[in-house]
Amino acid sequence: MKTSFFVRSVLCACMLSRYFACAQQLQPGREHIRGAESLMGTVQTPAGYPLQVFVTKPAEQTGTKLPILFVAAWLSCDSTEAPMGPTDGFTKLLFDLAGRSGFVTYRVDKPGTGGSGGPKCGDLDFTTELQAYRTAFAATAAASRHSWPRKLPCAAILYSAAGTRRGWSTCWNMSGGACA
Numbered sequence: 001m002k003t004s005f006f007v008r009s010v011l012c013a014c015m016l017s018r019y020f021a022c023a024q025q026l027q028p029g030r031e032h033i034r035g036a037e038s039l040m041g042t043v044q045t046p047a048g049y050p051l052q053v054f055v056t057k058p059a060e061q062t063g064t065k066l067p068i069l070f071v072a073a074w075l076s077c078d079s080t081e082a083p084m085g086p087t088d089g090f091t092k093l094l095f096d097l098a099g100r101s102g103f104v105t106y107r108v109d110k111p112g113t114g115g116s117g118g119p120k121c122g123d124l125d126f127t128t129e130l131q132a133y134r135t136a137f138a139a140t141a142a143a144s145r146h147s148w149p150r151k152l153p154c155a156a157i158l159y160s161a162a163g164t165r166r167g168w169s170t171c172w173n174m175s176g177g178a179c180a
Contacts, residue, residue, distance in 0.1 A: 029081075036057065042115070045111070068104045
């Protein structure tokens with residue numbers, strides 16, 4: 001049991017340091033969200049393929065610490081990016097949160113979806129999908145320490161097969177118990 005915790009801690013620390021460079025390489029995004037700056041980038045997985053990430057932060061930053069809303073991709077094989085604007089209620093909710101809440105949002109596409117590499121989305125197994133979200137979550141933590149101030153480590157929406165209790169407990173453990 002102790003060995004397992006130690007191994008996970010070392011893995012988490014390695015991922016955080018490895019993905020710090022990726023967190024610094026965000027580019028202007030294609031989404032237009034009133035009240036938010038849109039950014040996009042990629043995070044490299046341990047398996048060697050990129051995951052597409054989409055970040056928004058309030059356009060009017062006050063210098064105060066900002067909470068982060070981490071969103072894992074949904075059940076379908078659709079991208080979490082919406083450059084033409086929201087076409088469904090959930091994406092509209094995310095755009096409203098990005099533009100009006102004062103939160104930073106950090107969305108990640110599944111492997112094989114949108115600009116993410118890796119196995120085809122329809123062929124993903126639970127372990128591969130969960131590892132992708134763990135990688136993106138580690139990059140979120142690294143980016144938040146260096147790219148913008150934060151108030152809360154995160155609030156997570158795990159809206160996918162990997163968003164089960166096991167996925168949630170991983171998020172909780174990686175955030176030091178501060179993920180809401």
